[in-house]
Amino acid sequence: MTFERKHILGLEELSAEEITLILDTAESMKEVSTRDVKKVPALRGVTVCNLFYEPSTRTRSSFEIAEKRLSADVLNFTLSHSSVSKGETLLDTARNLEAMGASVIVIRHPMSGSPWLLARELDSSIINAGDGSHEHPSQALLDLFTIREIKGKIKGLKVVIVGDILHSRVARSNIWGLSKLGAEVRVVGPPTLIPQYIESAKAKTFYNLEEAIEGADVIIMLRIQMERQESVYFPSLREYSRFYGLTREKLIGAHKDVTVMHPGPINRGIELSSDIADDASSVILDQVSNGIAVRMAMFYLVASAGRNQ
Amino acid sequence: MSILIKGGRIIDPSQGIDEKGNILIENGKIKSFPKTAKKFEKDSKVKVIDAKGKVVSPGLVDIHVHLREPGFEHKETISSGCKSAAAGGFTSIVCMPNTNPVNDNASVTEYILLKARTEGIVNVYPIGAITKGEMGETLAQIGEMYEAGCVGVSDDGMPVMDSKVMRHAMEYVQAFDIPVISHAEDKNLSGTGVMNEGEVSTQLGLVGIPCASEDVMVSRDIMVAELTGARLHICHVSTAGSVRLIKAAKKRGVKVTAEVTPHHFILTDEAVNEYDTNAKMNPPLRGKKDRKAVIEGLKDGTLDAIATDHAPHSEDEKKVEFDLAPFGIVGLETALPLSLKLVEDGVLTLSQMISKLTDSPSKILNLGKGTLEIGCAADVVIFDPEKEITIERNKFHSKSKNSPFHGWSLKGLVEHTIVDGKVVYSA
Numbered sequence: 001m002t003f004e005r006k007h008i009l010g011l012e013e014l015s016a017e018e019i020t021l022i023l024d025t026a027e028s029m030k031e032v033s034t035r036d037v038k039k040v041p042a043l044r045g046v047t048v049c050n051l052f053y054e055p056s057t058r059t060r061s062s063f064e065i066a067e068k069r070l071s072a073d074v075l076n077f078t079l080s081h082s083s084v085s086k087g088e089t090l091l092d093t094a095r096n097l098e099a100m101g102a103s104v105i106v107i108r109h110p111m112s113g114s115p116w117l118l119a120r121e122l123d124s125s126i127i128n129a130g131d132g133s134h135e136h137p138s139q140a141l142l143d144l145f146t147i148r149e150i151k152g153k154i155k156g157l158k159v160v161i162v163g164d165i166l167h168s169r170v171a172r173s174n175i176w177g178l179s180k181l182g183a184e185v186r187v188v189g190p191p192t193l194i195p196q197y198i199e200s201a202k203a204k205t206f207y208n209l210e211e212a213i214e215g216a217d218v219i220i221m222l223r224i225q226m227e228r229q230e231s232v233y234f235p236s237l238r239e240y241s242r243f244y245g246l247t248r249e250k251l252i253g254a255h256k257d258v259t260v261m262h263p264g265p266i267n268r269g270i271e272l273s274s275d276i277a278d279d280a281s282s283v284i285l286d287q288v289s290n291g292i293a294v295r296m297a298m299f300y301l302v303a304s305a306g307r308n309q
Numbered sequence: 310m311s312i313l314i315k316g317g318r319i320i321d322p323s324q325g326i327d328e329k330g331n332i333l334i335e336n337g338k339i340k341s342f343p344k345t346a347k348k349f350e351k352d353s354k355v356k357v358i359d360a361k362g363k364v365v366s367p368g369l370v371d372i373h374v375h376l377r378e379p380g381f382e383h384k385e386t387i388s389s390g391c392k393s394a395a396a397g398g399f400t401s402i403v404c405m406p407n408t409n410p411v412n413d414n415a416s417v418t419e420y421i422l423l424k425a426r427t428e429g430i431v432n433v434y435p436i437g438a439i440t441k442g443e444m445g446e447t448l449a450q451i452g453e454m455y456e457a458g459c460v461g462v463s464d465d466g467m468p469v470m471d472s473k474v475m476r477h478a479m480e481y482v483q484a485f486d487i488p489v490i491s492h493a494e495d496k497n498l499s500g501t502g503v504m505n506e507g508e509v510s511t512q513l514g515l516v517g518i519p520c521a522s523e524d525v526m527v528s529r530d531i532m533v534a535e536l537t538g539a540r541l542h543i544c545h546v547s548t549a550g551s552v553r554l555i556k557a558a559k560k561r562g563v564k565v566t567a568e569v570t571p572h573h574f575i576l577t578d579e580a581v582n583e584y585d586t587n588a589k590m591n592p593p594l595r596g597k598k599d600r601k602a603v604i605e606g607l608k609d610g611t612l613d614a615i616a617t618d619h620a621p622h623s624e625d626e627k628k629v630e631f632d633l634a635p636f637g638i639v640g641l642e643t644a645l646p647l648s649l650k651l652v653e654d655g656v657l658t659l660s661q662m663i664s665k666l667t668d669s670p671s672k673i674l675n676l677g678k679g680t681l682e683i684g685c686a687a688d689v690v691i692f693d694p695e696k697e698i699t700i701e702r703n704k705f706h707s708k709s710k711n712s713p714f715h716g717w718s719l720k721g722l723v724e725h726t727i728v729d730g731k732v733v734y735s736a
Contacts, residue, residue: 012512089629111630112514113584120583121628132632134514172514197511 003301007119007126010135011176019177023145025297026290032069033292042300043072049102051094052078052129053109058264058288059129059138063106066295070303075102094118103306104299107131112169125302133167138298139263140173142291144181146283147218149290150259155182158255160212161203162244163222163271164193164233170263171222175203188212189244192233209244216254221246221262221271237270247273259283310356311335312730313349317360317691321367322664323680332365334687337730341683358732360691363724364659367667368400368431368688370679371641373465373544373568373616376402376433379420380409385621385708387421390641391429393619393707395734397641398723400688401432401671401678402619405465406443413438413449418457430733431726432688434460434676436490439478443467448478455485460674463490465544466591466636468526470496472533479539488540488566488673493526493551494518494592503632505578505593513581515631518593524550531558534565542673543567545618547592549602556611566673568616569603571640571647572713576600580713586627586634587713590620607665608656614670615662617644621709639707643714646721649694653720659694687730696722 001017011019032040048067052060060076067074077097094105104125107115112132119126130136148154159178165171165187178185179202187194188206199205206212213219224240234240251258260272260280264287268274312334319342320327333340333349349355371394377385385393387404394402404421406412412421418435425433437454441447443464451462462482468491469475479489499522504510506517527543531554534541543555546567558565572590577600580588588594606612620637627634648666651657657665667679678688700717702710726734 089625091628109630111632113631116584117628117630132514133516169514172512195511196506197508200508201512 003305005302005305007115008137008298008302009115009119009126009128011137011140011173011180012135014180016180019141019144019180022141022294022297022301023148025301026145026293029296029300030290030293032296033289038069039071040069041071043067043070043303046072046103046303047075047101048072048104048106048299049075049077049097050106051097051108054130056108059108062288062291063129063295066292066299069292070296070299072299075100090114090117091121094122098122098124104302125306127298127302130169132169133172134169135173136169137173138291138295139170140177141298142287142294143174143220143261144177145290145294146261146287147259149286150283151217154178157183157217158186158215159183159218159220160186160188160216161220161222162209162212162246163189163224165189165198165222166193166195167225168222172201174220175201179203186212190234190240209246210250210253213250214253216258218259218261219246219254221260223263223265224267224271226267241270245270245273246276248275251276261287311340311354312727312732313346313355313357314360314365314689314691315346315357317363317365319365319681320660320663321681322660323367323668324682326681327660332681332689334689334727334730337687339681339683339685339687358691358725363691363693365689365691366663367679367681368690368726368728369398369645369666370401370670370676371399371617371619371644372403372614372670372674374402374404374619374641375407375621375637376404377621378408378424379417383623383708387424387433388428389706389708390619391425391431391433393639393641393705394431395726395728396706396723397643398645398690398692398726399431399641400690400726400728401434401676403434403436403460403674405463406436406438407466411438411442412436412454413441413443415450415453415457418454418459422458431728432678434458434674436460436465437462439464439469439489440474445469445471445474448481451481452485455487459487460676461487461490461542463492463544465490465492468492468494468496472529475530476533476537479533479537479541483537483539486675488542490542490544491526491530492544493523493530495522495525498522498525503589504581505595507578507596509578509581513584520548520550520595520599523548523592524554527551527554531555531563531565535563538564540564545570545573545592545616546603546606546612547573547595547599549599552602552606552611556606556609559611566613567611568614568670569607569612570616570618571644572638574600574603574607575647575650576713584631585713586629586631587638587711589631589634589636590618590638591636604651604656607651613665614673615644615648615665616670617641621707622711623709627711638711638713639705639709642705642707643700643712645692645723646698646719647714649721650719652694687727689727690723691725693722693724695720698722
């Protein structure tokens with residue numbers, strides 16, 4: 001099959017075939033990263049802008065390396081949303097970048113749906129690098145890639161996503177991607193952080209961690225945002241950690257080869273006990289390097305779709 | 310100049326009329342229903358409008374409109390809002406107080422009425438604020454605003470959260486026999502919500518406003534109305550829960566009335582897909598069950614009136630991130646064709662539908678409008694209920710174009726709108 005999308009906005013709109021194509025393409029891209037000269041000319045002469053309205057070191061760096069390995073010209077534009085809301089609108093900023101020659105815009109934004117606004121109003125290809133609580137397609141794709149690499153397949157796996165599902169774009173993208181590829185997805189966390197309607201997205205809800213991880217092949221731990229404890233979602237980090245932090249004892253019911261993943265950065269001793277964090281660290285580092293390959297694949301496919309049109 | 314409207318289907322629910330006939334307008338008033346048109350056709354002093362195959366009804370009455378003036382003239386003015394109303398078949402509109410300054414004292418009321426008299430082409434009735442600055446703390450100058458011409462009070466968009474303040478408002482208005490109009494919403498429960506809480510909000514990652522947020526407040530307001538004996542009018546009902554509560558309250562004799570907007574009986578939260586900010590309004594578009602319930606409420610009379618909640622916003626204000634876009638859509642120029650769908654779908658008869666847009670809303674606010682009674686001001690709309698139209702936002706007479714119905718094919722064309730015996734709009 002060929003990839004025909006101008007934008008990659010989320011996994012909800014991608015078919016299983018499209019997701020698999022991205023993962024397969026990422027395999028070849030991974031090979032590029034093992035070469036002495038880690039560069040291919042796929043995006044030569046293309047200006048890619050990383051438009052980030054949220055602080056992000058990992059995701060932005062990963063996108064930037066991916067862009068550079070494909071020989072793109074890279075423009076980084078990082079803004080704090082608080083200052084922007086008083087001044088230039090998102091659309092005006094993006095139009096300026098387009099006027100500077102950017103034809104691919106990678107956007108990270110604290111508000112859900114912002115990439116859709118750009119896709120509707122601009123000519124550029126838009127890659128969603130995380131929008132509000134909505135989707136984070138590149139993170140989910142690299143999770144899928146990593147799972148496939150470790151387990152050899154995705155279909156039929158029991159995958160548990162633990163933590164703040166309500167605010168998590170990583171969870172939403174992973175639920176779409178995993179269920180489309182045939183995994184059984186479970187979500188678990190305090191009821192205040194599990195949206196009532198999440199089962200409509202084909203994830204089964206649990207409130208008890210041990211029950212949820214019974215027989216699990218993969219556990220994806222979400223980062224708990226420290227500021228959430230200020231609101232009324234749960235009483236304290238200590239209590240959260242007691243019920244939803246992953247420890248050696250709680251892992252007993254899982255599959256013996258269970259893989260523990262985390263999108264990072266980890267709050268040690270809260271989501272993961274320190275020893276599990278150490279065990280998981282090799283996978284987490286795999287995730288980081290796979291992230292570059294997956295992002296290269298996203299650019300490559302979007303650019304070739306553009307050429308075919 | 311006299312006008313003879315000839316040979317139309319005259320529907321006036323206020324008098325139980327639905328028959329073919331003629332209407333003679335003289336000196337701005339409904340003069341008579343002459344049996345034949347012949348003698349007037351030869352009279353050069355009589356303008357004859359041929360209404361054959363058209364419906365002739367009392368001019369429509371919209372009791373929930375935002376005219377934005379003073380303060381937000383880039384969105385709408387009293388002049389442009391009135392033109393929009395006339396183009397939609399409305400001859401009387403009621404404007405909400407959330408202007409800048411807020412209509413919380415008689416001088417703002419007088420300003421609005423002066424502007425309406427000099428620049429407006431339809432009847433404008435202001436609603437005063439319940440509390441000073443719509444802050445929910447102390448009562449606004451309700452008596453003086455009433456004297457100046459306000460027909461009700463509301464903190465629309467800024468619900469009075471303090472139940473004691475609401476109690477005093479409901480007690481106080483009874484001195485002037487005007488209703489308290491409630492935008493029923495528990496602001497704490499709504500939080501930072503921007504759309505209906507449900508499957509769609511969960512998938513889009515947008516913060517939801519649960520139905521309970523409306524139900525809780527409808528419930529409280531009904532209780533306080535019961536306590537005080539005040540007349541309570543619930544704005545833009547959007548949930549099955551509200552319909553249930555209002556129905557039960559009416560049954561036990563609470564003086565409560567309610568309205569629903571065309572967008573709430575036509576659309577569901579599915580319209581928000583792809584983050585269309587023209588589907589962002591408050592209360593939000595709800596789920597299928599709620600839509601069904603408000604339609605049922607219209608049918609069984611729980612919901613007395615159709616009102617548009619016409620809420621103009623400029624293009625720039627809506628072309629932003631969904632979270633940042635203001636709530637609201639324009640409604641005056643799409644209300645009639647959208648309401649006619651209720652007739653097409655067999656929910657209401659044409660006469661019942663017209664009643665929800667004429668005498669029924671008029672009664673809620675004691676406007677004395679929405680009727681073709683002889684001697685009354687000649688506010689009339691002539692429309693073709695079968696004419697196919699395409700909604701074209703750029704042809705709106707409103708200053709703002711924020712409508713989710715752009716491009717829709719509907720039936721129902723307003724041909725003429727007549728206010729006080731003067732033709733103020735012709736298609």
